[in-house]
Amino acid sequence: MSKQKSKVEIEQFLQIVLNNIPMRVFLKDTHSKFVGSNQIFLEDLGIKTLDGLVGKSDYDFIADTQECEHFIKDDQEVMHSGLAKIGIEEPQSVNGAETRWLRTNKVPLTDKGGQVIGLLGTYEDITEQVKYREEIEQQALIDSLTQLSNRRHLQNCITSFNGECAGLLFIDLDYFKVVNDSLGHSVGDALLQQVAERINAIIPDEKGLVARLGGDEFSIFVPLVTESEYKLIMADFAQQIVDTLVESFIIDSHILNVSASIGIAFIQNGHLNHSQGFREADIAMYFAKENGRNNYQFYNDEMREQAERKNAMQRCMHHAIANNEFHLVYQPQYNEASELIGAEALLRWQSEELGFVPPDEFISIAEQTGLIHSLGQWVFNTALDALLDWNQHIALSEEFKLAVNVSSVQFRSSSVVSEFKSAIESRGLNANNVQIEITESLFIEDKDVAVRSMLKLQQLGMSIAIDDFGTGYSSLSYLANLPIDKLKIDRSFVENLDSSMVNRKLVDTLINMSKNLHMEVIAEGVETSEERDELIGLGCSQFQGYLFSRPVKSDVFIATILKG
Numbered sequence: 001m002s003k004q005k006s007k008v009e010i011e012q013f014l015q016i017v018l019n020n021i022p023m024r025v026f027l028k029d030t031h032s033k034f035v036g037s038n039q040i041f042l043e044d045l046g047i048k049t050l051d052g053l054v055g056k057s058d059y060d061f062i063a064d065t066q067e068c069e070h071f072i073k074d075d076q077e078v079m080h081s082g083l084a085k086i087g088i089e090e091p092q093s094v095n096g097a098e099t100r101w102l103r104t105n106k107v108p109l110t111d112k113g114g115q116v117i118g119l120l121g122t123y124e125d126i127t128e129q130v131k132y133r134e135e136i137e138q139q140a141l142i143d144s145l146t147q148l149s150n151r152r153h154l155q156n157c158i159t160s161f162n163g164e165c166a167g168l169l170f171i172d173l174d175y176f177k178v179v180n181d182s183l184g185h186s187v188g189d190a191l192l193q194q195v196a197e198r199i200n201a202i203i204p205d206e207k208g209l210v211a212r213l214g215g216d217e218f219s220i221f222v223p224l225v226t227e228s229e230y231k232l233i234m235a236d237f238a239q240q241i242v243d244t245l246v247e248s249f250i251i252d253s254h255i256l257n258v259s260a261s262i263g264i265a266f267i268q269n270g271h272l273n274h275s276q277g278f279r280e281a282d283i284a285m286y287f288a289k290e291n292g293r294n295n296y297q298f299y300n301d302e303m304r305e306q307a308e309r310k311n312a313m314q315r316c317m318h319h320a321i322a323n324n325e326f327h328l329v330y331q332p333q334y335n336e337a338s339e340l341i342g343a344e345a346l347l348r349w350q351s352e353e354l355g356f357v358p359p360d361e362f363i364s365i366a367e368q369t370g371l372i373h374s375l376g377q378w379v380f381n382t383a384l385d386a387l388l389d390w391n392q393h394i395a396l397s398e399e400f401k402l403a404v405n406v407s408s409v410q411f412r413s414s415s416v417v418s419e420f421k422s423a424i425e426s427r428g429l430n431a432n433n434v435q436i437e438i439t440e441s442l443f444i445e446d447k448d449v450a451v452r453s454m455l456k457l458q459q460l461g462m463s464i465a466i467d468d469f470g471t472g473y474s475s476l477s478y479l480a481n482l483p484i485d486k487l488k489i490d491r492s493f494v495e496n497l498d499s500s501m502v503n504r505k506l507v508d509t510l511i512n513m514s515k516n517l518h519m520e521v522i523a524e525g526v527e528t529s530e531e532r533d534e535l536i537g538l539g540c541s542q543f544q545g546y547l548f549s550r551p552v553k554s555d556v557f558i559a560t561i562l563k564g
């Protein structure tokens with residue numbers, strides 16, 4: 001009895017400690033949803049009791065969605081890597097309140113078995129310190145690290161500019177973070193100094209003003225005489241910068257390679273203020289990044305529309321699972337004798353706000369924001385529920401495969417194997433009925449980690465298919481050494497089979513080689529019986545495509561495909 005009492009006392013004591021410690025403390029689950037916090041944390045968010053917090057995410061409290069993305073991405077990184085992040089300085093803009101600066105620590109929480117079950121976060125409010133630091137810095141107009149102008153000086157120049165028009169270049173280094181993280185800040189700083197020198201050497205003082213905005217971001221303001229010279233002059237500067245930065249840097253005997261992504265915007269005096277010019281150059285810079293980095297892009301309005309759509313998708317996607325906006329459809333697969341051999345689960349998003357959004361568009365965004373982990377898990381569980389349902393209507397043979405697409409980003413997570421395993425076991429399903437579709441992009445980085453997970457999945461009974469085969473860069477001989485059960489020949493090869501001799505030859509070689517390697521081959525996107533016959537002629541014996549059926553919902557699949 002007394003033992004119990006002392007346990008209660010200890011808990012009360014811990015509660016008191018938690019509420020009096022001069023730090024904000026919060027706990028999140030693996031989906032970045034809050035599960036608890038101390039009192040000052042609640043006060044910061046303007047809420048009174050834990051009930052207002054539990055089950056909610058940063059999205060419910062923070063006005064700026066990009067900031068939320070950033071916080072949640074950080075959470076996911078910590079939980080997926082199992083490594084703490086300590087002393088991150090970042091701004092936070094709680095709905096309705098002034099932006100604050102925080103110094104945050106995030107530590108992964110694990111259960112006894114070492115499985116990550118959530119995250120412990122703490123932070124201090126360092127707004128005053130940051131304000132003081134900024135004030136000191138802003139008194140000067142020079143960036144102390146590179147001796148270039150600083151952001152403030154650049155903004156002053158743009159605001160007080162009284163010429164006709166100007167061009168604004170926004171430069172972001174590619175892979176700078178890698179240098180900083182792997183070789184340390186002093187090497188990073190030295191690199192920024194050399195980059196600054198190279199850029200500065202290209203722009204004579206009388207032609208424009210070069211500034212470092214912060215981190216690895218630089219900007220150049222170029223006053224122009226007429227609009228007609230805008231593209232020519234800016235393209236010339238941008239190309240010179242791209243060219244000069246691809247050449248290696250040597251720092252402390254390290255040979256470093258960075259490149260630059262550059263966005264360019266036009267400023268018409270009186271029409272645009274500087275923040276609009278910055279935003280447009282920034283949007284164009286993102287397009288340069290997405291366009292494979294190491295290039296420059298001129299801003300246009302279409303880019304803005306696309307960027308806005310992307311933002312809207314990011315915002316909407318976060319509530320989409322809870323709102324039941326996702327569902328799966330299933331496309332059957334057949335053999336040469338037109339017998340059903342399996343199906344592929346395909347994800348659909350019917351967004352309340354945006355309408356139907358195709359997976360090609362939203363999967364990459366889910367990958368960038370880290371949402372792919374919970375979304376992919378939802379897909380896997382939902383597909384298994386369908387499999388369970390189908391099994392009750394018709395006894396599926398062990399040969400029947402339900403294929404689930406798994407993004408490379410999700411596949412690299414350390415918990416993927418155990419999550420799949422427990423999802424199958426908890427439903428009493430046979431793992432032989434489950435196939436995982438991955439793409440060659442998985443092998444670009446950390447190939448060994450990926451292969452280890454593939455082997456574990458195979459040991460459990462699942463099989464592995466390589467999706468979109470032929471569109472990547474890897475050769476078949478490269479794949480020969482990997483634990484792969486099946487290749488899916490991409491739709492683009494099937495489409496042009498009769499018109500393109502090259503494709504025919506390619507598909508022919510592919511089928512023959514995969515047979516030698518004891519891999520199965522399935523052709524996807526088969527739309528006509530001519531295509532099917534042609535494929536049969538080449539030795540392919542598994543098919544998927546509109547010729548047989550479009551992807552359909554589970555109940556239709558049962559009624560027309562399993563029973564039909």
Ligand code: C2E
Nearest residue numbers: 346347359360363379405406407525526527544545546547
């Ligand atoms: P994928 O894995 O290559 O999927 C095949 C795509 O081809 C599907 O498009 C399917 O509807 C379409 N298709 C099937 N037969 C035919 C045909 O005969 N003709 C034509 N023209 N198209 C056909 P969908 O559903 O739009 O999916 C596009 C891509 O989105 C998928 O390509 C896959 O990469 C990704 N995706 C879809 N669902 C998921 C998912 O649950 N997880 C992940 N990570 N990715 C998914």
Ligand code: CA
Nearest residue numbers: 344405437467
């Ligand atoms: Ca697929």
Ligand code: CA
Nearest residue numbers: 467468488524
């Ligand atoms: Ca495919």
